Amino acid sequence: MLSRVAYSMYQLGQHIERAENVTRILDVNYRMGFEVEYFSELDVWLPMLAITRSRDLFDSLYDEVNEENIYDFLLLSDKNPDSVLSRLHAAREAARSMRERISEEMWNHLNQAHLGLANIRLNQVTYAGSYTFNQRIQTICNTFHGLAAHTMVHGKAWKFLRLGIFLDRALMSSRILEIKYHIVLPDADEVGRPLDIHQWQALLRSVSGYEAYRRMYKAKIIPAQVINLILFNQDFPRSMRYCMEQVTRHLQALGKTHQGQHRVYTQAKLFLDELRGNERGEIILREGLQQHLQTTQQRCVDLQQQIMANYFDLLIVMDDQGHELSLGSQMQQQQQQRDMMP
Amino acid sequence: MSVISSDYNSTAFFDEMFDADGHPRTHYKKLFSRFLNTSQDELAQIQRMADISLLNQGITFTVYSDVRGTEKIFPFDLIPRIITAKEWHHVETGVQQRLHALNLFLHDLYHHQSILKDAIVPTDMILNSPLFCREMSGLDTPGGMYTHIGGIDLIRGEQGEFMVLEDNLRSPSGVSYVIENRLIMGRVMPKLLQQHRVRSVDQYPQMLFNALSSLSQADNPTLAVLTPGTYNAAYFEHAFLADRMGVELVEGSDLIVIQDVLYMKTTDGLRRIDVLYRRIDDDFLDPLVFNPNSLLGVAGMMHAYRAGNLALANAPGAGVADDKAIYAYTPDIIRYYLNEEPILPIVPTYLCVRDEDRKYVLEHLEELVVKPTDASGGYGLLVGSHASKHELIEFRAKINKTPAAYIAQPIQQLSTHPTRVEQHGVEGLFPRHVDLRPFAVCSADGSVNVLPGGLTRVALPQGSLVVNSSQGGGSKDTWVLYDTPYTGEGRYA
Known part of the structure; x- marks a missing residue:
C-alpha cells in the first residue's frame, strides 16, 4: 500500500487512542477528586498537564490553572493539538484522506462523531461534569474499534491502524500509571492507608481495569498487583504487555522487506520478551516506579520513531513551529485547480 | 394540499415537465401524480432524510472562509428530471459525434495542423492560446485520443431542442454526484424509481476503468487517480472514483519518476503506474516542464509520458479545444473532420x-x-x-x-423544471432553470461511451440562470427511460 496511506492509518489509530486516553486521564482525576479536601486545586490539575506533557503550551494559552481552563485545554481547544476534539478532528481528516481504504461504516461513524461534536461548548461539558462527556468520547472511540475489527478487511491497512493504536496505548497506560507519582499523598504515612488505596482504585477504574483486577487478584488492592496488571498481564487489553504482543504480531505480519524493518521487529520482540517474564510489580515499586516508567516510555517512543523511519519513508520539512513547511502553498495550489465542484 | 402550487408559472419558453398548455408531458405523468398526492410535510421529511444522509456520508465540499473549513452539501433536489429514450438517443449520438471530432481536432493540432493550414480555425487563436501545449507537439497518444473523459454542458432551446453550451475536455467533475444522487433517490423514494424503467448509472466506474486500461499496452495495467489533495473542492469525487475502480488515490508526494518510469511509494517499495487519471491542471503536472513551483505533480512525469511509459488521462493540452472562443468554431470542426452536420447545435457566439x-x-x-x-x-x-x-x-x-x-x-433562457424551493416564504415546487452535463469516456480504440443521463444542475435562486454550485446551484437525479414502456404496477419492485 501507499506509504502515505500507511502512515495515515497509523496516525488514525494514534488519534483515536490519544483522544480516548486523555479522557481516561481526566477520569482518574474525576474519581480521585472525591477526596478533594486533601488537595489544593493546583495539586489536582497540575499532574494532568505533567502527564500529557503539555504544561508549556497550557501556560502560553491560559493565565490560571483551574478546572475550567484545564477542561477547555484538554478536551476542546483547537490550539492544543492533543485535545480530544483536535484529535478527533484529525482522525476524521485522516479518514477523509483515505476513505477508499477504510470501511464505509468507519467513515460514517467518525464523520457523525465529528458533526455531533463540532459546536460543543465548554459549559455543556462542565454542566454535567466532564464524566458524561468523557464517556461519550470513550464510546465513540470504542465503537470505532468495533467497526474496524468487524467491517474492515484485516489487511495491511488494518495492521498499520492497529500498530498506531497499540503503541500509543502502551505509552498512555504507562503515563496513567505515572499519575500515582504526580499526585502525591499529603504525607508519607498515608501509604497503604485508605486514601492511597482509593487512588490506586481510581487509577484502575480509569483503565477499565477494576473489574479485571478483582477477577484476577481478588478485592484487596495491593499496589504491586495493580502494576502487574497494567504492565505485565497478558490478557488485559490495556496492559503494556498486551499492547506489545499486538505490536510485535503486526510488525511480523507486515513483513520485513529490508534490514531496517527487521531491526524494528527485533527491537519490539526484545521489549516484549522482557514484559513476558515474571510479574515484577513488587521489585519495581521497591526500585522506583517513576524511574521504571520513564525507561519504558522511552522504549515506546524509540519504537515509534523506528517505525516512522523504516515504514513510512516520509520527507516532511518542518518549520520552526513544527508545522509542515509546504502545507500553506499546498493548500493554496489544491484550491486553485480548475477541477472544482460542477 | 398539493405541493405543486396552483400558480406554477414558468416564464421560460420550455418547461421539462409541463407543455405549453400547462399539462404534464406524457413521460412525466406518473411523476406528476406522485407529487400531486404528496403533502408538503411529507416532502420536507423526505428532503431531510436525503440531506442527513448526504451530510453523514460526508458527500460534501469545503468552503474556505474559516480555519476549520465549513463543509456544505451540494444541494440535492428531490424532483427527478426525466429524459425519454428518443431524446436521449439524440443527445448520446450528438455527444459521441462531438467527442470524435474534438479528439481528431486535438490530434491534428499537435501533428499536421491541417485545419489551421486550411484556415478553418484561425492559427493565431490556437498558437497564442495559453492552453496550447507545445510539449505535446508530434507526440503520439494511445489511439490518438486526447480527451478520454469529457463532459458536455447542454441546455434546451426555444423548441426544447438540446444545444451545447460548453465543452469540458480537461477534468469535468460531477459524475460522482450522478451516482450518489441515484443511490439517495433509491433510498428515499424507492417506489417511484421502481415505477419507471430508468437506465442505471452505477456502471460508470467500470466504464472508466475499461477506458483507462485501454490506454496501456500492459496486460494488467496499474491505474491510479492523482488528486490535488483534500483541500480541493472536488476531492470527494477523486476518492469516490478511485474507490469504485479499486485503484490507488495518489498525491504528488506519493510519486517518483526513475529513468522515465512513474512509480508510487508503497510500504513494499516502489510500484509502477501505467495509467494515471490525473485531476490536476496541466500546469502542475511536472515542475521540470511546467510551473516550477508546483507541489502537486512530480518531477519527470512528462518525460515518462513522452517515453511512452505512462498514459495520462486526459492528455496534456486537451484544454485548447474547450476554450470558449474555439467553441464558436466547433460546428466547422465537426464538418471538417467528419463530413457530417453537427447533431447538437451550439448557441450563437x-x-x-x-x-x-x-x-x-x-x-x-x-x-x-x-x-x-x-x-x-x-x-x-x-x-x-x-x-x-x-x-x-x-x-x-x-x-x-x-x-x-x-x-x-x-442570453439563453434555459428550460425550467419543478424544483422544491422556498419562494416568498412558501415552500413548494416552483420552476427553476436547469442544464444537463452528460459524461462520456473515450477508449483507445476510438469508441465513445456516454453514461445515460448525466448531471442535471439547477439554479436554485428565483430567476437565476447560473447553475454552478459556486453560484447557488444544486443537482437533480436524472432519469433516462428505456424505450419499452412500463407495463404494470410493481413489476420491477
Whole structure:
C-alpha cells in the first residue's frame, strides 16, 4: 500500500487512542477528586498537564490553572493539538484522506462523531461534569474499534491502524500509571492507608481495569498487583504487555522487506520478551516506579520513531513551529485547480 | 394540499415537465401524480432524510472562509428530471459525434495542423492560446485520443431542442454526484424509481476503468487517480472514483519518476503506474516542464509520458479545444473532420476579438451574456439583463482592453423544471432553470461511451440562470427511460 496511506492509518489509530486516553486521564482525576479536601486545586490539575506533557503550551494559552481552563485545554481547544476534539478532528481528516481504504461504516461513524461534536461548548461539558462527556468520547472511540475489527478487511491497512493504536496505548497506560507519582499523598504515612488505596482504585477504574483486577487478584488492592496488571498481564487489553504482543504480531505480519524493518521487529520482540517474564510489580515499586516508567516510555517512543523511519519513508520539512513547511502553498495550489465542484 | 402550487408559472419558453398548455408531458405523468398526492410535510421529511444522509456520508465540499473549513452539501433536489429514450438517443449520438471530432481536432493540432493550414480555425487563436501545449507537439497518444473523459454542458432551446453550451475536455467533475444522487433517490423514494424503467448509472466506474486500461499496452495495467489533495473542492469525487475502480488515490508526494518510469511509494517499495487519471491542471503536472513551483505533480512525469511509459488521462493540452472562443468554431470542426452536420447545435457566439462582433457586443450588452474565454465554474461572467450600470461600464472597459479574452452569447433562457424551493416564504415546487452535463469516456480504440443521463444542475435562486454550485446551484437525479414502456404496477419492485 501507499506509504502515505500507511502512515495515515497509523496516525488514525494514534488519534483515536490519544483522544480516548486523555479522557481516561481526566477520569482518574474525576474519581480521585472525591477526596478533594486533601488537595489544593493546583495539586489536582497540575499532574494532568505533567502527564500529557503539555504544561508549556497550557501556560502560553491560559493565565490560571483551574478546572475550567484545564477542561477547555484538554478536551476542546483547537490550539492544543492533543485535545480530544483536535484529535478527533484529525482522525476524521485522516479518514477523509483515505476513505477508499477504510470501511464505509468507519467513515460514517467518525464523520457523525465529528458533526455531533463540532459546536460543543465548554459549559455543556462542565454542566454535567466532564464524566458524561468523557464517556461519550470513550464510546465513540470504542465503537470505532468495533467497526474496524468487524467491517474492515484485516489487511495491511488494518495492521498499520492497529500498530498506531497499540503503541500509543502502551505509552498512555504507562503515563496513567505515572499519575500515582504526580499526585502525591499529603504525607508519607498515608501509604497503604485508605486514601492511597482509593487512588490506586481510581487509577484502575480509569483503565477499565477494576473489574479485571478483582477477577484476577481478588478485592484487596495491593499496589504491586495493580502494576502487574497494567504492565505485565497478558490478557488485559490495556496492559503494556498486551499492547506489545499486538505490536510485535503486526510488525511480523507486515513483513520485513529490508534490514531496517527487521531491526524494528527485533527491537519490539526484545521489549516484549522482557514484559513476558515474571510479574515484577513488587521489585519495581521497591526500585522506583517513576524511574521504571520513564525507561519504558522511552522504549515506546524509540519504537515509534523506528517505525516512522523504516515504514513510512516520509520527507516532511518542518518549520520552526513544527508545522509542515509546504502545507500553506499546498493548500493554496489544491484550491486553485480548475477541477472544482460542477 | 398539493405541493405543486396552483400558480406554477414558468416564464421560460420550455418547461421539462409541463407543455405549453400547462399539462404534464406524457413521460412525466406518473411523476406528476406522485407529487400531486404528496403533502408538503411529507416532502420536507423526505428532503431531510436525503440531506442527513448526504451530510453523514460526508458527500460534501469545503468552503474556505474559516480555519476549520465549513463543509456544505451540494444541494440535492428531490424532483427527478426525466429524459425519454428518443431524446436521449439524440443527445448520446450528438455527444459521441462531438467527442470524435474534438479528439481528431486535438490530434491534428499537435501533428499536421491541417485545419489551421486550411484556415478553418484561425492559427493565431490556437498558437497564442495559453492552453496550447507545445510539449505535446508530434507526440503520439494511445489511439490518438486526447480527451478520454469529457463532459458536455447542454441546455434546451426555444423548441426544447438540446444545444451545447460548453465543452469540458480537461477534468469535468460531477459524475460522482450522478451516482450518489441515484443511490439517495433509491433510498428515499424507492417506489417511484421502481415505477419507471430508468437506465442505471452505477456502471460508470467500470466504464472508466475499461477506458483507462485501454490506454496501456500492459496486460494488467496499474491505474491510479492523482488528486490535488483534500483541500480541493472536488476531492470527494477523486476518492469516490478511485474507490469504485479499486485503484490507488495518489498525491504528488506519493510519486517518483526513475529513468522515465512513474512509480508510487508503497510500504513494499516502489510500484509502477501505467495509467494515471490525473485531476490536476496541466500546469502542475511536472515542475521540470511546467510551473516550477508546483507541489502537486512530480518531477519527470512528462518525460515518462513522452517515453511512452505512462498514459495520462486526459492528455496534456486537451484544454485548447474547450476554450470558449474555439467553441464558436466547433460546428466547422465537426464538418471538417467528419463530413457530417453537427447533431447538437451550439448557441450563437460573438468573438470580441473580431471587430464586427465586438461592435455588436458593445451595442447590445444588455441582451448578452459575456464570458471570459478561460474561466469556469460560472466565475467572471456578466449576464447583461441582470447587470448593474456599473457592471456594464466595467465590462465594456474590459472587452475593449483585452477583446480576445471575451466572448458573448445571446442570453439563453434555459428550460425550467419543478424544483422544491422556498419562494416568498412558501415552500413548494416552483420552476427553476436547469442544464444537463452528460459524461462520456473515450477508449483507445476510438469508441465513445456516454453514461445515460448525466448531471442535471439547477439554479436554485428565483430567476437565476447560473447553475454552478459556486453560484447557488444544486443537482437533480436524472432519469433516462428505456424505450419499452412500463407495463404494470410493481413489476420491477
